[in-house]
Amino acid sequence: MEFLTGNLDLLMFATLCAGIMFGFPVVFTLSGIGILFGILGFSLGVFNMNLLAALAQRIFSIMTNEILLAIPLFVLMGVILERSRIAEDLLEEMGKLFGSLRGGLAVSVILVGMLLAASTGIVGATVVTMALIAMPTMLRNGYSRPLSSGIIASAGTLGQIIPPSTMLIILAEVMSSGYQQAQFTMGRFTVETISVGDIFAAALIPGLCLVVIYILFVLALAFLRPKSAPAIPHGEELPLATVLRHLGKVLVPPVVLIVAVLGSILGGIATPTEAAAVGAVGALLLAGPRFAPTRSNLPFLLSGISVVAMLVMTSQLDLRIGRVNATTAERIGIWIAFGLTLLTFWGILVALWRAARVGVLRPVLVSTTSVTSMIFAMMIGASVFSLVFRGLGGDLRVEHFLTNMPGGEIGALLFVMAVIFVMGFFLDFVEISVIVLPIVVPILLVMGMDPIWLAVLIAMNLQTSFLTPPFGFSLFYLRGAAPPEVKTIEIYRGVIPFVILQILGIGVIFMWPGLATWLPALLR
Template identity: 60%
Template sequence: MALFDYLDVLMFAGLCLAILLGYPVTFTLLGIALFFALLGWLTGHFDAGLLGALSQRIFGIMTNPVLIAIPVFVFMGAVLEKSRIAEDLLEQMGRLFGSIRGGLAVSVVVVGALLAASTGIVGATVVAMGLIALPTMLANGYDKRLAAGTVCTAGTLGQIIPPSTLLIILSDVMSNAYQQAQFAEGKFTVETISVGQTFAAALVPGFVLVALYIAYIMAIAYLRPAMAPPLTRPPKLSGQDEARGGVLGVLMPPIVLIVAVLGSILGGIATPTEAAAVGAVGAVLLAALRLGDARTRKLVLIGGAALAVLAVLAGVAPVRLQRGDLDGGDYAIGAIGIVLTLVVALALIKAFRTTGKAGILKDAATGTMTVSAMIFGTIIGANVFSLVFRGLGGDARIEEILTLMPGGADGALIFVMILVFVLGFFLDFVEISVILLPIVAPALILMGHDPVWLSVLIAINLQTSFLTPPFGFSLFYLRGAAPPEITTGTIYAGVLPFIGLQALGVAAVWLLPPLATALPAWLF
C-alpha cells in the first residue's frame, strides 16, 4: 500500500519513460494521466470529481486571448520564411560587413536576430541560413566549426527575442503560476503577467546574447585571422536585383514590421492577438513586395502607407460613426478612414493573389495548422496531466522538495534550472513549458523569485537546450541542411563555445536582474 502513496512520483517517471520510447507527446500525456487517474481512484488516492473540470479547462485554452496569438504569429513567420526574405537579408548584410575579418559571421548573427524578431521560427531560420550562408562561409575560408556554430546559434535567437512562441507560452504559464502563488498567500485581488511584460523583459537579454556572440566572433577573428577571413567572393545568394533593394531597401521593411508588432504591444496600443494580426498582414504585404512586379510593388507600398496612416488615425482621432453628436470634422475624418481602408483592402487583395499564385499562402497555412495543432494538443494534454498530478498531491510534493533544497530560494532555482537544462536534451520547449513549469513555478514564486525575471532565465535556458549535444533540435536542423563536409562532430564542436556564451548570458541576467526587469517596470 505504501507504493500507492507515491503515485505522483510514479506518474512523472512513467511520463518520462513513455516519451523516451518515442510515443507522440500529446497522446502520452493524456494516456498517462487517465491511467493514473483510474489507478488513483481505485486505490482511494484520487477524487474522480476533479475530472469534471476538464471541459472547462480545454475551453479556456482554446479561447485564451494570449494563446490565440500563437497561430497568427506562426503564420506571420511562415509567410516571411516561405517568401525567402532571409536570402535578401543575408546577401545585403554580407555585403555590408563582409569586408572585415569575421564580418560574414557577424552578418549571420545580425540576420538571425532580425529573423528572430520577425519570424520566430527556429527550425526554418537554421535551415535557411544553413543552405544560404554556410556554403558562402566555407567557400571564403571560414573554419568549419566556427561557421557551423555561428549558423546554428544565430538560428536559435528566435526563442528569446520577441515575438517568440516560447515567450507567449511562458507568459501564460507564469501568469497562472503567479495567480496560484497569490491565492496561496491569501491575496484575492490578483495581478497577472502580460505578454507585453514578458516581451519587454526578454528584449535586453536577447540583445545581450547577440552582443556576446558578436564579441566572441570578433575576438576569434582578431586572435586567429585564418578562422574568419574577410569576404573574398561576393555572395551568390538570392540573385535579387540590387536596384530593387540595396541595404536600406532590404532592411527597412522587416524593421518596420518588427517595430509595428513589438511597438504596438510594448506601447500598450494593441493586444498580442491584434499585434499578431498586424504582423500577419504586414508579412503578406512584404512577401508580395518581394515577389510582385513593378505595378504590384507600387500598390503594396501605397497600401502599406495607408495602413500606417490608418493606424495612427485610429489612435489619435478615433471616430464612431454610429454616435449622434458628430460634427463635420468627425465625418471628414471618418471619410478619410473609409478611403484608407479601401486602399488597404485593394493592396491586400493584390498581395493575397500574388502570394497565392506563388504557392506561399498554401504552404504557410499548412505549416501554421501543423505547428498550431502540435502546440495546442500538447497544452491540452499537459493540462489534463497537471490536473491529475495535482489531484494525486504532486504539487505539494514538489513544493516540499524545493523547500528542502540546500541554499533556500536560490538553491531551489538552481535545481529547477539544471532540471530544465537536462530535460532540454530530450523534450521540446513546448513540452517543458507546459508540463514542468506549471508544477514548479508557483513554488519558486512563493519563495520570492520575480515571475518576469524567472521567465527570462528559463527562456534562455530553454534556448540553450536547442544547442546541447547530442539531442539539440538545432543541431539536427543544421545537419539536414549542411553540405557533406560538415559532419555531426563538426557541428557539436562548433556549438560548444556558444553554449558557454549562453551560460554567461544566464549568469548575467541572474546577477543583474535589472537586465530583465527594468524595461517592463518602466513600460508597465
C-alpha cells in the same frame, strides 16, 4: 501496496520520462499517462475522479484564450516572410558590408539572425535558410566547419528570446497563471497579472545582450585564431554608399514591420493578438511584390501606408464605433479609418492572389496549421497530465522539496534551472513549458521572486533546448540543410561554445536583474 499509493505521482512522472525516451509522441504520451494513472489512482482510492470534470473547462479556456490566438498569427507572419526570401537578400547585403573584416561574415549571420528573430520568430525556417545560403559561403571562404555550424544554429535560435516569439507567448500564459496562483496562496486577491507585453519588453534587452555576447565571442575568436574566421578576399569593391543604399532597400521593410508589431505592443496601442494580426498583414504586404516582381506594387504601397496611418490614428483617437459620445474629430477619424481599411483589404487580396498563383499560399497555410495544431495539442495533453498529477499530490511533493532545498530561494531557483537545462537535452520548449513550469513557477513566486525576472531567466534557459544534443531541434534542422561534408559531430562541437555563452547570458541576467525589469517598469 502502501508504497505504491504513496508514490504514485513519482511513478507517473517516471513513466512520462520513459515514454518520451522511447520515442512515443509526446501529446499522446501526456494524455494517455494522465488517463491511465487517473484510473489507477481511483482504483487505489487516492484520486478523486471528480477532478476530471474540470478538464472540459480547461480545454475550452485554452481554445478560447484571446492571448493564445496570437500564436497562429505570428506563425503565419513568420512562414510568409520565410517564403518571401527576404533572408537571402539580407545575408547578401550584410556580407558585403562586414565581409572584409575578420569574422565579418559570421557577424553578418548573427545580425541577420537577430532581424529574422524579430520579424519571424521561427527557428526552423531561420536555421534552414541560413544553412542553405550562408554556410556554403562561409566554408568556401575558409571558416571552420564547427564554427560555421555553431554560428548558424545559435543565430537561428535567437527567434525564441527576441520578441515576438511563440515561446514567450506560451511562457507569458504560464507565468500569468502561476502568478495568480501564487497571489491566491499568499492571500492577496488582486487583478494584477503578467501580460505578454510585459514578457516581450522584459526579453528585448536580454535578447540583444545575447547578440552582443555572440558578436564579441566571434570577433575575439577571429582575432586569436584568424584561420578559423578569415576575412572574405576582396573582389570587385563597391562604394560604401552603394552598399548602404542596397542594404537599406532590403533592411527597411522588415525593420518597419518589427517597429509596427513591437512598437504597437510596447506602446500600448494594440494587444499582442491585434499586433500579431498587424504582423501577419504586414508580412503578406511585404511578400506580395516578391511573388510577382514585374507587376505594379501600388496596392502594397498604399496598403502599407494605410496600416501605419491607422496605427498612428489609434494612438491618438478612440476609433471604436457605436459610441454616442464620440467627438467630431473621432467621427471623422472613424470614416478615414474605414477608407484606409478598404485600401488595406485591397492590398491583402492582391497579395493572396499572387501567392496562390505562384503556389505559395497553400504551403504557407498548411505549415501554419501544422505548427499551431502541435502547440495547442501539446497544451491540451499537458492539461490532462497536470490535472491528474496534482490530484495525486505531486504539486505538494514538489513544493515541499523546493521549499526545503539548502540555500533557500536561490538554491531552489538554481535547482529548477538545472532541471530545465537537463530536460532541454530531451524535450523541446513547449513540452517543458506546459509540463514542468505550471508546477514549479507558483512555488518560486511564493518564495518572493520577481515574476518578470524569473520569466526571462527561464526563457533564456529554454532557448538552450534548441542547441543541446542529442535532440536539439536546431541541430536537426542544420543537419538536414548543411552540406554533406559537414559531419554531425562537427555540428555538436560547434554549438557547445554557444551553449556556454547562453549560460553566461543567464548569469548576466541573474546578476543584473535590471536588464530584464527596467523596460517593463518604464512602459507601465
